[in-house]
Amino acid sequence: KQEVTQIPAALSVPEGENLVLNCSFTDSAIYNLQWFRQDPGKGLTSLLLIQSSQREQTSGRLNASLDKSSGRSTLYIAASQPGDSATYLCAPAARTLTFGKGTMLLVSP
Amino acid sequence: DTGVSQDPRHKITKRGQNVTFRCDPISEHNRLYWYRQTLGQGPEFLTYFQNEAQLEKSRLLSDRFSAERPKGSFSTLEIQRTEQGDSAMYLCASSLSPMRSSEQYFGPGTRLTVT
Numbered sequence: 001k002q003e004v005t006q007i008p009a010a011l012s013v014p015e016g017e018n019l020v021l022n023c024s025f026t027d028s029a030i031y032n033l034q035w036f037r038q039d040p041g042k043g044l045t046s047l048l049l050i051q052s053s054q055r056e057q058t059s060g061r062l063n064a065s066l067d068k069s070s071g072r073s074t075l076y077i078a079a080s081q082p083g084d085s086a087t088y089l090c091a092p093a094a095r096t097l098t099f100g101k102g103t104m105l106l107v108s109p
Numbered sequence: 110d111t112g113v114s115q116d117p118r119h120k121i122t123k124r125g126q127n128v129t130f131r132c133d134p135i136s137e138h139n140r141l142y143w144y145r146q147t148l149g150q151g152p153e154f155l156t157y158f159q160n161e162a163q164l165e166k167s168r169l170l171s172d173r174f175s176a177e178r179p180k181g182s183f184s185t186l187e188i189q190r191t192e193q194g195d196s197a198m199y200l201c202a203s204s205l206s207p208m209r210s211s212e213q214y215f216g217p218g219t220r221l222t223v224t
Contacts, residue, residue, distance in 0.1 A: 049212045096154040096165065
């Protein structure tokens with residue numbers, strides 16, 4: 001059974017900092033991995049999808065890496081802004097998506 | 110708006126009542142997924158459809174839960190004889206097959222409160 005761990009559970013930073021969110025998973029037999037953002041009480045917004053054959057994927061200030069063999073992914077956020085405040089979830093995909101509990105990010109002005 | 114939509118957005122019901130939720134996927138997506146999310150947890154997979162066929166169900170989906178996608182378009186999730194433990198956010202997502210390359214897009218969710 002796939003288990004997903006996200007570290008840290010919560011993170012508070014001042015605006016402008018670069019930061020890294022970590023995701024580890026136990027079963028490396030995955031097709032791809034998605035990173036999502038969730039605002040309080042809302043649905044999930046897809047940020048990035050990395051195929052299992054890829055090492056990195058970039059979208060604007062976001063960069064996600066994947067090391068499938070070691071069961072790790074990181075989400076790098078450059079020049080953080082208050083609007084980035086949300087919970088970030090990673091989800092490796094096999095037959096279905098399996099989610100971690102997320103990292104709650106607060107970016108203060 | 111061509112995103113995933115869910116209805117209702119909020120539902121309050123008394124224990125023992127039946128409830129039904131609806132999900133409309135992105136129109137060209139043939140896969141539809143249901144997840145449940147409780148406070149402080151990530152979403153947990155419940156079931157998914159490819160077109161009208163229900164291909165997988167989680168052990169979380171007890172006998173009181175049933176999902177349908179009759180014409181391969183919208184889907185409904187029904188919970189019979191609701192219990193307080195059913196209180197959660199129910200999320201729907203859709204994608205194109207195959208799983209290996211497809212990105213899942215989520216709806217806004219239905220918040221269920223069982224009193």
